[in-house]
Structure formats: structure tokens, C-alpha cells
Amino acid sequence: MRTLTLRGGARVPVTAAEWSDAFGVVVRGRVRLELRDGTPGPVLGRDAGFWLRGTGVRALHNPGRRTAHLRIHSHRPSSRRNDMISTDDTRTRAGRSPGLAVTGLVATVAAVAATTVAAALARTAGVDFAVSGTGETIPLSGFAVVTGFFSLVGVAVAAAFRRWSDRPAHRFVRTTTLLTALSLVPPLLTGAAPATVAALVVLHLIPAAVLIPALARHLRRSSPTTAGTRTRAPAV
Structure with missing residues (x-):
């Protein structure tokens, strides 16, 4: 018997040979079973026991922030090479996958850079970005600031869906796509030159x-996935 430790957000692939006669018990935290096709499986709470042999589970994932501990029972002799993934291995695998904050920050920087460069190219091509009725033009820094702000809002939306939704990716894409579509309405109503309107839509x-x-x-x-599901022997 040994303990498998999963830090918050950690994911460990399931190798069939390692789980052929192993029985797991969640002794702390929560563990999500990720199915073979990548869809979310059940979330196991404390004291939940499970077999993985022949179930089609491809990975174990800790969906929470607290470290999860699993007790692994196996009749097979312990082996340094072929035994379950150790705590150190789990931490290494988790460390290779950046968190949502890091992913969001990188994506935000990339979005700001791409938008600012596109605005500069449009201005070079003759688009003046003049605000109708004021005679003022939108500076490049304005595009950068607005893009950065709303990109961070998007990261916050993603974090909210990850925490409270059972289908976070699906709901995030639907919500942000709708918000993007709504954001195209103001440029169409500015009364600016057609080239400016088209450029703003693209930006x-x-x-x-x-x-x-x-x-x-x-x-x-x-x-x-949504917490609260407890089961003694999940059928997946």
C-alpha cells in the first residue's frame, strides 16, 4: 500500500498495467476521473473507493485547490520502476502544466500585442480611427489598454466557470462568443468612415x-467538474 498525492490542479495519466489489480481510496480532498474520450467523469470525495481496471478512465485529476491524497492497495509487489506514480513525480507533472492565471496572462499579453500591431498597420494604411463628432483619434495606447482590460475580464470569467460550472470550457466559449458578438455593435453605430468601422470590427x-x-x-x-458527487464504486 502507498499514497498518491495530487496537488491542486494536478493530473496523473492512468497506465493500465499499474492499475490492473489496484484499489484506490480517497482519504483527503477530491479526485475527478477523466474518461478515455476526455470528457469529465465522476468526482470522488473523501472515503470513496474505486477500481480502474477496464473502466476506460485515462487520468486522475484534482479539481480543487487543496492537495488530495489517495491510498492505493495492490497485491503486486512494490517496484520502484513499475509502481504507482510517486508524490515527487506527481508534482513534476503538475508543474509542467501552467495554471489558469499564467495561461490567461500570456494570452492577454499576446492579445494586446496582436491588437496593437494590427491597429498600427491599419493606421499606416490610412485608417484614422477618428471618433465621430469629436475630431479626436483613438491612440494606439487606447487599443492596448482596452484590450488588456477586457482580456483580464475574460480570464476572470474562465476562472468563474472553472470553479462553478460542470462544463466550464463549453460555457466559457458560448459566453465569450456572445460577448464578442455584442462588442461588434458599438463600432457599427459610431457613424465613422467605413474603413474605420471595418478596422474596429477586426480589432x-x-x-x-x-x-x-x-x-x-x-x-x-x-x-x-462540479463538486459534491460521492460514490463508493463508480461505474464508468
Whole structure:
């Protein structure tokens, strides 16, 4: 018998040979079973026991922030090479996968850079970005600030869905796609020159094209499912 430790957000692939005669018990925290096709399986709470042999589970994932501990019972002699993944191995695997904050920050920087460069190119091509009725033009720094702000809002939305939704990636994509569509309405109502309107529409789409796929991929990979499901012997 040994203990498998999963830090918050950690994910450990399931190797069939290692779990052929092993029985696991969650002694602390929560563990999500990730099915073979990548869809979320049940979330196991404290004292839940499970077999993985022949179930189609491809990975174990800790959906919470607290460290989870599993007690692994196996009749097979312990082996340094072929035994369950150790605590150190688990931490190494978890460390290789960046958290949502890091993914969001990188995507935000990329979105700001792409939008600012696109605005500069549009201005070079003759688009003046003049605000109708004021005679003022939108500076490049304005595009950067607005893009950065709303990108961080998108990261916050992703974090909220990861925490409270059972299908975070799906709901995040639907919500942000709708918000992006709504954000295209103001440029169409500005009364600016057609070239300016077209450029503003494109500049709204660029950060969405950068941010939404990056955060959706992260949510599919490591986001939690809704907590509260407890089972003694999950059928998956």
C-alpha cells in the first residue's frame, strides 16, 4: 500500500498495467476521473473507493485547490520502476502544466500585442480611427489598454466557470462568443468612415481569436467538474 498525492490542479495519466489489480481510496480532498474520450467523469470525495481496471478512465485529476491524497492497495509487489506514480513525480507533472492565471496572462499579453500591431498597420494604411463628432483619434495606447482590460475580464470569467460550472470550457466559449458578438455593435453605430468601422470590427475579433481558444483549451485540460458527487464504486 502507498499514497498518491495530487496537488491542486494536478493530473496523473492512468497506465493500465499499474492499475490492473489496484484499489484506490480517497482519504483527503477530491479526485475527478477523466474518461478515455476526455470528457469529465465522476468526482470522488473523501472515503470513496474505486477500481480502474477496464473502466476506460485515462487520468486522475484534482479539481480543487487543496492537495488530495489517495491510498492505493495492490497485491503486486512494490517496484520502484513499475509502481504507482510517486508524490515527487506527481508534482513534476503538475508543474509542467501552467495554471489558469499564467495561461490567461500570456494570452492577454499576446492579445494586446496582436491588437496593437494590427491597429498600427491599419493606421499606416490610412485608417484614422477618428471618433465621430469629436475630431479626436483613438491612440494606439487606447487599443492596448482596452484590450488588456477586457482580456483580464475574460480570464476572470474562465476562472468563474472553472470553479462553478460542470462544463466550464463549453460555457466559457458560448459566453465569450456572445460577448464578442455584442462588442461588434458599438463600432457599427459610431457613424465613422467605413474603413474605420471595418478596422474596429477586426480589432475586436483579434483578441477574441487569441484569448478564447487559449483559455478554452486550458479549461478542457484541467478545469474541475462540479463538486459534491460521492460514490463508493463508480461505474464508468
